Amino acid sequence: MQESLAQISSGLAETASGFYSRGWMLGTSGNLSAVVNRKPLRLAMSPSGADKGALLAGQILLIDDQGRVVSEHRAKPSDESPLHIRIVKERGAGAVLHTHSTWSTMLSDIHAGAGGVAIEGYEMLKGLAGVKTHEYREWVPILENSQDMPALADAVGETLSQHKDSHAFLLRRHGLYAWGDDLIQAKRHVEILEFLLEVLGRRLLMTEDTN
Amino acid sequence: MQESLAQISSGLAETASGFYSRGWMLGTSGNLSAVVNRKPLRLAMSPSGADKGALLAGQILLIDDQGRVVSEHRAKPSDESPLHIRIVKERGAGAVLHTHSTWSTMLSDIHAGAGGVAIEGYEMLKGLAGVKTHEYREWVPILENSQDMPALADAVGETLSQHKDSHAFLLRRHGLYAWGDDLIQAKRHVEILEFLLEVLGRRLLMTEDTN
Amino acid sequence: MQESLAQISSGLAETASGFYSRGWMLGTSGNLSAVVNRKPLRLAMSPSGADKGALLAGQILLIDDQGRVVSEHRAKPSDESPLHIRIVKERGAGAVLHTHSTWSTMLSDIHAGAGGVAIEGYEMLKGLAGVKTHEYREWVPILENSQDMPALADAVGETLSQHKDSHAFLLRRHGLYAWGDDLIQAKRHVEILEFLLEVLGRRLLMTEDTN
Amino acid sequence: MQESLAQISSGLAETASGFYSRGWMLGTSGNLSAVVNRKPLRLAMSPSGADKGALLAGQILLIDDQGRVVSEHRAKPSDESPLHIRIVKERGAGAVLHTHSTWSTMLSDIHAGAGGVAIEGYEMLKGLAGVKTHEYREWVPILENSQDMPALADAVGETLSQHKDSHAFLLRRHGLYAWGDDLIQAKRHVEILEFLLEVLGRRLLMTEDTN
Numbered sequence: 001m002q003e004s005l006a007q008i009s010s011g012l013a014e015t016a017s018g019f020y021s022r023g024w025m026l027g028t029s030g031n032l033s034a035v036v037n038r039k040p041l042r043l044a045m046s047p048s049g050a051d052k053g054a055l056l057a058g059q060i061l062l063i064d065d066q067g068r069v070v071s072e073h074r075a076k077p078s079d080e081s082p083l084h085i086r087i088v089k090e091r092g093a094g095a096v097l098h099t100h101s102t103w104s105t106m107l108s109d110i111h112a113g114a115g116g117v118a119i120e121g122y123e124m125l126k127g128l129a130g131v132k133t134h135e136y137r138e139w140v141p142i143l144e145n146s147q148d149m150p151a152l153a154d155a156v157g158e159t160l161s162q163h164k165d166s167h168a169f170l171l172r173r174h175g176l177y178a179w180g181d182d183l184i185q186a187k188r189h190v191e192i193l194e195f196l197l198e199v200l201g202r203r204l205l206m207t208e209d210t211n
Numbered sequence: 212m213q214e215s216l217a218q219i220s221s222g223l224a225e226t227a228s229g230f231y232s233r234g235w236m237l238g239t240s241g242n243l244s245a246v247v248n249r250k251p252l253r254l255a256m257s258p259s260g261a262d263k264g265a266l267l268a269g270q271i272l273l274i275d276d277q278g279r280v281v282s283e284h285r286a287k288p289s290d291e292s293p294l295h296i297r298i299v300k301e302r303g304a305g306a307v308l309h310t311h312s313t314w315s316t317m318l319s320d321i322h323a324g325a326g327g328v329a330i331e332g333y334e335m336l337k338g339l340a341g342v343k344t345h346e347y348r349e350w351v352p353i354l355e356n357s358q359d360m361p362a363l364a365d366a367v368g369e370t371l372s373q374h375k376d377s378h379a380f381l382l383r384r385h386g387l388y389a390w391g392d393d394l395i396q397a398k399r400h401v402e403i404l405e406f407l408l409e410v411l412g413r414r415l416l417m418t419e420d421t422n
Numbered sequence: 423m424q425e426s427l428a429q430i431s432s433g434l435a436e437t438a439s440g441f442y443s444r445g446w447m448l449g450t451s452g453n454l455s456a457v458v459n460r461k462p463l464r465l466a467m468s469p470s471g472a473d474k475g476a477l478l479a480g481q482i483l484l485i486d487d488q489g490r491v492v493s494e495h496r497a498k499p500s501d502e503s504p505l506h507i508r509i510v511k512e513r514g515a516g517a518v519l520h521t522h523s524t525w526s527t528m529l530s531d532i533h534a535g536a537g538g539v540a541i542e543g544y545e546m547l548k549g550l551a552g553v554k555t556h557e558y559r560e561w562v563p564i565l566e567n568s569q570d571m572p573a574l575a576d577a578v579g580e581t582l583s584q585h586k587d588s589h590a591f592l593l594r595r596h597g598l599y600a601w602g603d604d605l606i607q608a609k610r611h612v613e614i615l616e617f618l619l620e621v622l623g624r625r626l627l628m629t630e631d632t633n
Numbered sequence: 634m635q636e637s638l639a640q641i642s643s644g645l646a647e648t649a650s651g652f653y654s655r656g657w658m659l660g661t662s663g664n665l666s667a668v669v670n671r672k673p674l675r676l677a678m679s680p681s682g683a684d685k686g687a688l689l690a691g692q693i694l695l696i697d698d699q700g701r702v703v704s705e706h707r708a709k710p711s712d713e714s715p716l717h718i719r720i721v722k723e724r725g726a727g728a729v730l731h732t733h734s735t736w737s738t739m740l741s742d743i744h745a746g747a748g749g750v751a752i753e754g755y756e757m758l759k760g761l762a763g764v765k766t767h768e769y770r771e772w773v774p775i776l777e778n779s780q781d782m783p784a785l786a787d788a789v790g791e792t793l794s795q796h797k798d799s800h801a802f803l804l805r806r807h808g809l810y811a812w813g814d815d816l817i818q819a820k821r822h823v824e825i826l827e828f829l830l831e832v833l834g835r836r837l838l839m840t841e842d843t844n
Contacts, residue, residue, distance in 0.1 A: 026617045027610045027611075027614035029545075029546055051610070100545070100617070102620050105544065106628075145556055147557075173544045174556065175545065201624075205627050
């Protein structure tokens with residue numbers, strides 16, 4: 001398991017560095033996790049408050065299904081660990097990534113009244129697991145932000161069970177959560193959804209569509 | 212031929228990495244090819260589903276004119292290989308590059324009703340093969356997106372024969388295809404067209420031009 | 423003290439390089455400082471007119487509380503050293519960072535009439551020292567720009583005493599000043615505030631919010 | 634002179650690479666020069682059609698005041714060499730840099746009717762040689778683009794003599810020319826002006842300034 005943890009931790013650190021460069025994990029924002037073991041659940045999890053542009057694989061914690069650190073680190077896991085654990089359990093995800101981009105922050109607020117944002121008809125959607133055509137409508141639910149993590153985890157659980165086809169959700173004025181069977185898929189999902197949210201956001205600025 | 216393939220593959224991988232950094236090949240989107248041999252046709256082609264920020268030269272496949280892998284890889288070539296092959300045949304291109312940028316995605320939709328987007332009067336146009344002055348009008352045709360690759364390849368073929376001067380085309384809500392005599396020229400064409408599509412897109416936002 | 427200075431200087435140079443890459447310290451703009459000693463005050467300070475993309479740790483000056491160079495450099499410290507010294511004294515800051523981004527430049531002008539810009543309800547605010555929830559309102563005061571450094575330092579002092587909870591201020595059409603207990607925290611604060619100012623700036627462009 | 638040329642060429646190649654990364658020299662656009670010798674005039678000049686992201690110091694040509702290559706290269710100098718030579722003569726510049734950014738392309742068109750764009754009241758202006766305060770108005774003249782290089786060089790000469798305080802000019806729908814006493818200053822001027830043109834361009838999008 002330790003070798004596997006080392007590899008997974010390297011992947012998480014590399015992903016963090018790339019997302020930081022794109023401005024999706026500035027100011028220690030965002031967090032990352034990946035499943036190391038299913039039974040009992042062991043999750044490689046980024047520590048709280050780490051600079052994602054300087055995160056080292058050795059800083060990645062191992063936590064259990066209660067969010068307790070089981071590796072020999074003194075650091076705390078991200079406050080949002082309960083959300084990661086819930087997503088892993090509800091979706092059977094192998095990795096969960098949470099980003100804070102300007103576009104996801106804006107769209108999570110602009111579309112909050114509608115309860116989510118629909119992304120439809122784009123080729124990029126085909127990169128989401130199970131989607132075979134651009135003629136597809138992805139619904140990205142938006143949840144109100146909260147600092148009450150158990151309550152927010154329950155809200156996430158409810159949202160996930162109501163929207164079984166959704167590959168991600170937004171927290172209002174907060175950011176994007178996406179996941180995948182493994183880190184490679186989760187990273188792909190984040191890139192696709194951040195790209196498409198930017199497209200939707202920029203389209204909102206175009207008051208005079210020529211079409 | 213093998214040495215040549217190695218060099219070409221390195222060039223494709225390097226181009227993929229650069230375009231990924233610019234956000235033009237996120238989420239495994241986009242694909243790249245270059246001619247290794249004309250008769251019989253052998254095309255170096257990016258594999259399906261590869262992370263373009265981590266693509267290695269050794270992952271580049273060799274395919275024939277039917278899109279069959281003739282190198283010793285188990286990976287599949289990009290689903291869009293038929294479009295690459297058609298462009299190579301119709302235009303005598305030595306390399307074909309396909310990007311997914313936010314601006315090309317947006318403009319391919321906004322101008323779809325007009326069947327294309329005209330780019331006129333910009334110095335950057337001079338970088339397109341055969342263009343000697345900025346006083347030039349490039350027509351970038353827009354095709355409806357489709358998952359029916361043989362049909363889409365035929366539509367591409369028809370578009371290419373109707374618009375013999377065009378250096379590229381857009382697939383609606385999908386992205387840009389550009390090509391060139393070799394990879395260097397194809398890369399230059401992509402950079403020029405992505406730049407100019409961004410300029411046109413940003414100009415659409417300016418409701419009050421002062422001129 | 424010298425070893426500590428070397429470490430601090432490396433940190434400042436690395437921060438400058440990262441901010442330069444993001445376009446926040448172009449054209450030799452911006453400056454950086456960190457406390458090396460409190461009594462007597464010794465501040466590691468970037469030299470005037472240095473290219474922040476090429477700044478070396480060895481170029482970082484040591485200055486006293488009057489802005490005089492006490493290291494063996496011939497270079498001048500940044501003209502804005504008095505502002506850094508004032509912030510260190512008023513806030514007990516361990517590091518002060520000053521950036522010039524397009525968004526902070528624009529918002530410092532657009533909101534100048536209101537005397538500042540309020541940032542409220544965003545999760546990213548939680549990364550500011552002492553902030554525990556997104557349900558928080560950060561007031562970023564805006565000061566008129568001036569070349570009279572003693573007068574501007576006094577205006578900064580007054581602003582800091584009037585707005586004791588503020589983590590940063592803007593100089594009109596000039597840029598952002600943020601600070602922290604140490605360089606790590608100051609860097610985090612800059613990233614958070616530049617991110618949020620970009621969000622607010624882009625929201626201003628959205629004339630038709632759908633919510 | 635040869636050692637000096639080697640150093641200057643390295644500086645030009647490094648500058649090209651940095652500007653390419655920022656998207657200011659895409660698609661082989663833009664060109665760079667620096668004075669190696671005054672009498673007789675010898676200019677280090679980028680070759681025509683080079684990829685600025687891959688430009689090597691060894692590719693930099695040495696040309697005379699007629700634009701003839703005097704180094705042992707077979708490559709052609711940039712078509713726009715006459716403009717570089719004219720700027721060097723008229724302004725006594727030690728380096729000339731020409732970029733193609735989206736913002737300078739747009740603003741050179743939007744403000745063409747006014748014959749130029751005024752940039753006033755920004756702190757960043759202080760980075761221009763000889764400017765001591767933000768209370769300054771920089772006039773950036775805009776010239777109509779042309780492929781007739783001798784005529785365009787004459788128009789540049791006339792503009793430079795009419796606007797003796799200007800640090801740069803724009804060619805319409807083409808890009809920015811800036812210069813400096815040496816490459817370091819010219820690079821600083823480009824960064825400052827590209828930054829400020831982006832600020833002005835983004836301000837044009839804000840139809841509802843709150844101030």
